Amino acid sequence: MIKPRVEFIAPFRVYVSEEFFEVKLESKIFIVQSVPVPPAILSEGIQVHGKNIEISHDIFGYAGRTKFSVVIDEDIDISCTNWKNAFCDNEALYIQMSLSCVNRFLEVYRDQDKNRLGDKSFHVIPLVKSDLYNFRLVAIDEQFNEVGDFAIIRPAFHRTGFGTAVEREAEIINNIQVMLRNETSIPIYRDLINSARNYIWRGQYRLAPVEANTAFESFLPEIISHLDQNFNRSERLDLYNKLKRLQGILSSQLINSGYSSVVWFNNPPNGWQTLHQQELKTWYDDCYLLRNKVIHEGYNRVTREEAFKAYQGAVTAIDYIEAEIKKLI
Incomplete structure (x- = not known):
């Protein structure tokens, strides 16, 4: 059977093997794989990367990020001539389903994970679309091979303000100054x-x-x-x-x-x-x-x-x- 697969990069790393995990959500079975990738290049800050390197409670990706791959429990009939159009129409749904699946994975990871120094992963937070980048949506067969010579690629989902939209009202700045100056709780x-x-x-x-x-x-x-x-x-x-x-x-x-x-x-x-x-x-x-x-x-x-x-x-x-x-x- 042909199914959709969604890939994206999350800004922090999770420390589990690269095997496939089955995630059950509302009677559907998703398949999730997490693969470590190097940290983003920053002008300053500690940056290390390696299979056996961990910075405790690192949500900023200094020790690497995670590429998630999610196979969605939906069948695609590629015998239909317009299957690619239908796939594109479901893009938002597939991304939302994959994000829900990964957040369920992270929820369980946060609850269960602990390294051998005794550090628990309480710092892990759920992801939203604007945290993620390098989205890639494809159709795959049962051997995880891509089919149809077809992919949807999106760099990111961010809400960006420009010009005066970014400026703060004078009252806001004044309130901040007063509260800081007066030690207001x-x-x-x-x-x-x-x-x-x-x-x-x-x-x-x-x-x-x-x-x-x-x-x-x-x-x-x-x-x-x-x-x-x-x-x-x-x-x-x-x-x-x-x-x-x-x-x-x-x-x-x-x-x-x-x-x-x-x-x-x-x-x-x-x-x-x-x-x-x-x-x-x-x-x-x-x-x-x-x-x-x-x-x-x-x-x-x-x-x-x-x-x-x-x-x-x-x-x-x-x-x-x-x-x-x-x-x-």
Whole structure:
């Protein structure tokens, strides 16, 4: 049978033999081979290369890079006169499938790998298309011979800005200067939000709702203590009571400043109070519940859409509360 094969170079090296690995993904069986290649030529920096040379935790390719070759579990009928056109039409799909396969390979490698000095490969990160270069797509037979005298070659997939697109606004530069000069700590929730966005970028979708929800939960005591200097942050309130506490403090200060209070929960005559404020309800529905599903039910098939909605739900809820607080300034 004729199948597609995708090759590309990743910027760091993995230390496994050059044998073929079978990778099962969603009922398909992919075949992956990783081959070490020399480091890119840089003007400065340590550069070494060899079968038995390793720089621990090297993600910049100083000790070499890896050429991945992925055989995709899809059959190609080359008896059709337009098979090459169909192959080209599926280029993006083949690249995405091969990238998912390699990231699964790296996920297991990161979990299992350890050299004889005891160094684990915790530094290994998932790959995205813009990390990679020298893409080559071909059709191969059962002996891995290329067929059809045909190949698709792409140097890389990069998003590049030019001119004013690269320039930063003066406000951004000023904010950086002020924070550095004043030794301003970055609130943990902002680090966590950036981390959640990075998980989405790297395709680690199940981690995004966990990080985004933790960001929102850590945001609440940050804001409560900002509004109420007497608030004891060591008081371990659950999430519901944090929201209730913030609602009360914020409402009181808004009323004193001539604004309406905020009402986030309904008040049924019997039963549990539930969120009805739109931004907070979106966070609860899209982020909090998905986080619980991942943590407590072992849900591993989080999609990119679900991950982004969880991230966006947390960001929107934080933005809403911050907008209410700005009324007090």
